[in-house]
Amino acid sequence: MKTPGETGFAFPDWAYKPESSPGSRQIQLWHFILELLRKEEYHDVIAWQGDYGEFVIKDPDEVARLWGARKCKPQMNYDKLSRALRYYYNKRILHKTKGKRFTYKFNFNKLVLVNYPFIDMGSTGSGVPQSAPPVPSGVGTHFRFPPSTPSDVLSPSEDLRSPVFSAVAGRMARNSISDCSDGTSVNSEMEEGVAEERAADGRGGGGGGFRGILHPRLSHDSLFRVYGAPPNPPHPRAPPAHRVHPDPLSPFPVSPLPGPGGVGLLAPPLSPALSMTPSSHLPYTPSPSLSPMLGSHFSFNPEDMKRYLQAHTQSVYNYHLSPRAFLHYPNIIIPQPQRPDKGAAHHPALSHGPHPHPLHNHSPLHAGDEPHLSPFKFKLQPPPLGRKQREGQAQGQGRPGPSGSGSGSGIAPSTCSSSSGLQSSFSLGGDLGSAGGSGLLSNSSSSASLNSSGSLPKIKVEPISDIESEEEVEVTDISEDEAEEHEDEFDPFPLRFRRDQQPNGMAPPTEDDLDEDVFKTPAVPPPTLLPFLGPSAEARRPPTLKSEPTEPEEASATVGPPPTTPGGTKCIPLKLRFKRRWSEDQRMEAGADESDDKKVRADEGEGEREGEGEVETNGEKEESGQGSVSPIPPAQRRVSAELHRATAQLSLENDC
DNA sequence: GGCGGAACGC
């Protein structure tokens, strides 16, 4: 057994906060265990031992008693407590160290996941040492990332003795009460021990330690903004440059609970933070020493963080995490798929691709210049909007704020985000915007955000074809998620979303899309489209149209006469284009000569109009109607027909 | 000692 000073396992402060236990108002057993573990005075009862996260209950009865005291369950015993612990097996929060009596091991990764559901913990059991805490090492410095900030996650790595944890535990201890009232209190036994510690510490006030660990580059302001907390700096005083807890043996200088000291920082309603816990896909390399036994200092390397965040983002998509999670983190920048089109690729938003998490913006390093270094093999789409949201946006948002350099964009209120409590509490966006000044999407709305990134070249890509194709894919590919997500009115990552990005100047999916599994579009246009493409398309149209999906019509209805302006980035479905062209022709023809060919027109157009009428939207019906009353001079008709043919051919070439 | 099902309470 190591001495407390040597055995600091670090957890982010939230790990010690009962409130951080999702779904439970009360302290959870594992929280409690952590509490005990980090308290020196209980090291003869329970202590870290062995691998990272591994601990041994030296005195089962005592631990049970303590637990019982905390929970006001006098009848508690180890048998019961162990049962509770065993329930953690399934949750993978804990697991048993086989062969060692009373020895369990924390699965840090899982702990993180539990608190930060959207964080991928796919690494669990796959390479990353379970419960391997990110490495605190060394002695002088401290965890660099703001504690309790989203970035301050379960970092088992952080030394318990580090200010962060000290602060957390300390307060906790101070506030300890054996009243069994709630999870925030610690039983009297603990309190006693802590009291002594504190005395020994001679430590000042709680807040200090906290501030001490703030990242130098992170202003308090920025930190608080992360929480959407009031801008007023918690502590005007300058934080100690480093060491805040005088006594390395006293890990509990400050309480993690909200209070005079660390108020806002300590209790984000929900920390959306990323875990510091390394995962298998995390390039992040821990400090030399992973041993929690070492006194430490978490020298956090921004670069590492950057990679880490990248990895995590990737994880989210690579693994089982539902993209729905992003609903709660509207500000997360999702790397955009690379487009053949350079312009699109350089879209500001895209440039952040590799660093989807807003956090990265906190760090001075912006990878805004690595648009092509995206490690993602798949397409990542900006958080899609729910249908309602999209619609609402279409109306409400006439002009996305120009955010030339992203100045305004960052803090721009995200209309879409309002729906989520999380979003409000965790407004990284603001911070992002200001910090990055890079047009990061603070606006959860993909379209708005993207658009707002000013320099985004509007690309009109023709011919279209994608929309219909996508619709197809959408129907077939989305199956699970789609159906599921619909319930939430959240449109996770169905292909449908692509339609939304088009208005943003995103080129419609192209070749590279075909390489993608996720967002693959059919290589061939729907059969129903084919009739259009032939010279006699018009004639054959009616029968086929009936079975055609109506998306294009819907689109046209919304778009009205499509943004035919060059700036109009809306891609018009092939079918629709033909339709419009046809209508135009009709109009032209009508204008040309009214008297002549009503009969002719009637004869020729009969079939078409009938068929078309069945699928046309009202508006277009009108157009058609117009055409129907307009005779066409043979010559003109010829031209028109050729035009049709040409267009069709062109479409064929470009399409598919 | 350890496991996990089941019923139950909050």
Add this chain to the structure above:
DNA sequence: GCGTTCCGCC
């Protein structure tokens, strides 16, 4: 959801 309690089983 998170235990708590009880219990049979290995």
